[in-house]
Amino acid sequence: MTMDLYNRRIVEAAKRARERGRLADADVSVTRDNPLCGDRITLDLRFEGERIAALGLRVRGCLLTEAAATLLAERGVGATPRELWRAQEDLRRLLAGEAGEPVWPELAMFRPVAGVKSRHECVLLPFEAAAEALARGRAERA
Amino acid sequence: MTMDLYNRRIVEAAKRARERGRLADADVSVTRDNPLCGDRITLDLRFEGERIAALGLRVRGCLLTEAAATLLAERGVGATPRELWRAQEDLRRLLAGEAGEPVWPELAMFRPVAGVKSRHECVLLPFEAAAEALARGRAERA
Amino acid sequence: MALDVAAMRRNFPIFAHQPPPFHYLDNAATGQICAAAAEALTTFETAGRANVKRGVYRLADRATQAFAEARERMAAYLGATRPEEVILTSGTTFGLNLAAHVLEARVGPGDAILVSRLEHHSNIVPWQMLAERRGARIRALGVTEEGRLDLRDLEAAIDRRTRIVAVTHCSNVTGAVTDLAPLVARARAVGALVVVDGAQRVPHGPLEVASLGCDIYALSGHKMFGATGAGALWIRHDLLETLPPFLGGGEMISRVTIEESRYAPPPHRFEAGTPPIGPVLAMGAAADWLAGLDWQAILAHEKRLTARLIAGLEALPGLRLIGPRDLDDRYGVVAFEVAGVHAHDVCQLLDGFGVCTRGGHHCAQPLMDAFGTVATVRASLAPYNDADDIDALLEGLEQVIRILR
């Protein structure tokens, strides 16, 4: 089970997180800590209307946080807030062990994490940061 | 064992405690509380030189405290401080389950209390009050 | 359906270990552990132990999950709005002290804290200490002749200066259950917080704490058939969010530097250090088991036994009951005096008949003072008690009176 958890896709997605950089011209930037381990993610978002036009990030975190951040960055560009919230909900359900295809099929790679409750937060952290950034972006436009 | 604890001699000694009164002309008076139950003993001592010339008391307490107070009052008059300390020591040893004849043979009636640690304080209370009274009496004479 | 007491007793390991006669009537001091709680405790401590909240290996992850589940079980039993309202503690006394510390900023010089003469020392002394730290005053509601909280003059007792009202939900001496509604209404009207000592209420079935109207509710696991060493403190979530921490240490922080620390959100902010994991799991298991019982049957059974006990006591010469005679709004906690005989002598002799009762002030000296006494004998019931227990007590008392009077 532990080996499933570190499947190739996760390990490779994590590596790609390290190659990403921050956005110079972000509309919103959000930093979030994982109280479990002191991990930290900073997320930069630029909008075009409602949609996310660009996404930058810096992660100091474990493989799971890195992989989740990559997935978010790769799928998030062009997404509407509604789609992103949907993805976050699907991820939660998947971690709770529920069946069903998530809106972003790649999220399925985190299924083995369901069995390890103490790591759920690692996977959710980038999505929580994104949700906060969206809420702030919306507030600023309002 | 519980019945031994309330043997005739203890019950009768306890009754005699209720018939005793305080001393009007005491040299020292001491009041002591039992934290377990809020019981209280007041002891009055009058001295002739080193010896105890008269002893008064008021007890609000259980049978064991009453019986111990009676024994103290009946054997204490005429006793030297040394004898009284000796009696207290012997009582402690007896409650600790040690063999041996106590200096005041009547103390042996408390032997069954040895098995009930939470009641030791009930028996010792009058003797502790007496020890305090003796120490105070000595300090005042000095 | 009537309660099957024999079946009930099989859920309590003590009865397999203590040879008869064994009439355990000291349940208000501590209940016996139920099988579900014993199993949870032993399994965790001997077969699955790991520290919680930090480890990622399976043993630690399972311990963390079990701990979270215990919180959920307590929340369900108490009727909390959400699990985060439940702080896991080491007991009622600790919980009430925690409350008195985290509410410190809400009490100023000249303010009043209202307790009652019916309280256990654990719901008096922490408030005295708080009053002293803040220059506030302690006031106390009285008790009726029946041993119930005297609620007649609430308008006068609770005024604008009253910041906190701390009362028991059920007396550990008289068994009287407090009618919280008028108290809560009056406290609300003046903006005072209501802290309830639930130690003696919680063993008598699930409750709906969120609808009692109080703000804080404290309890101990060992009195609800869990293990010694754990308790819970429920705090209404909107209040909880605003409160500072009490103890400092591991698990209650989000970031520590030598200069300053930032604190974690509730409930973790209030749970410093390694918690009493085994005892908490036991408490959760007890709550879960209790939640599934037929409380209508149990309460009817306890009421019958209480009636039998009170009737029997009243038939004895020189007996004085301290507490209500009527059977409504009270649980099976019954205290009494035997004229001319000291409470400890009564208890000691009863023990000779296999009857376990408690003598003393029951950590309620203001109540003893109100009744002009120092120590009483107390018999307190649990679902596993039966008519035999009551009869053994009553027969023992007859003998005691014969021997000692």
Next chain:
Amino acid sequence: MALDVAAMRRNFPIFAHQPPPFHYLDNAATGQICAAAAEALTTFETAGRANVKRGVYRLADRATQAFAEARERMAAYLGATRPEEVILTSGTTFGLNLAAHVLEARVGPGDAILVSRLEHHSNIVPWQMLAERRGARIRALGVTEEGRLDLRDLEAAIDRRTRIVAVTHCSNVTGAVTDLAPLVARARAVGALVVVDGAQRVPHGPLEVASLGCDIYALSGHKMFGATGAGALWIRHDLLETLPPFLGGGEMISRVTIEESRYAPPPHRFEAGTPPIGPVLAMGAAADWLAGLDWQAILAHEKRLTARLIAGLEALPGLRLIGPRDLDDRYGVVAFEVAGVHAHDVCQLLDGFGVCTRGGHHCAQPLMDAFGTVATVRASLAPYNDADDIDALLEGLEQVIRILR
């Protein structure tokens, strides 16, 4: 004589329940319970439960005696001058917070409290809170590159304004043992009190607390192979007598009225409410069992394993040890980083090989800051560990590095 590890393991029920491979190396977080402690806990909770300090019936009397005996056993294990110096608590964190509250009157505005960068959060945050309540300052001793307390500049660190020095006896990250003598001497010279966090020292054999020269010593039962939920706080008797209570409630009073309360003498003054009786009896049983072991053999064994572990780690590519390399004045607590791999990923993968280690800041963020890191992996040893455990860890690490780098 060499330690018979197989025999040692038979004293720990966990090994009968966890199927191999099971390499438990998270002993600094919590030790496994020994058979003597498990037996004491279970027997009390299921077969002999009664509340302590108040009851006179046999069950209660025996519980009270057992509780007193646990105190004596702890006093003997710690080398206290008398049992009354030992306050029975719910753990180290509670004990240190108790200390920080009862010492409150000794710290005034502008005074200093000295902690260190080596401390567990439990020995930092309570002092920060005290400093804030009293307007005092926190200062901190540094750490050497080896992860030991830096004692070079004690003259400057401890001055006339220093009221309290709070340091660990053994680091829960680097395993370094503190040389208390110079600290104590300097503290004495300026009239400061010394509080020692003994949580990580106590599992490694009996001690002579009275001759360490410190004033207060805190520990947890669950780290010394007892149950979760109990601890002890030793306070030198002459200091103890002068201290006010911390928590208020039952058992810590001598007389309560609504207006005021008088407090009981130590240790009861500091033990409010029903104590964690079962966990305390377990801790006492563990202390008693530990006291009878051959510590020369055990410490030699732990030292050999520590050497094997450090040598193995140093042979791995990109490993960074956080802590002393030499084997003197340290216990088998070994923390390290794997370059480019997150501590939690390491621990998670090691779990796949049955190796239980801890990753994170270990409640020691100031120390992490000092070493410029956020999280490390930690392996910590107990008498039941053997070379297999070390080798499984080292082999696992090789694989982890292969997979993740």
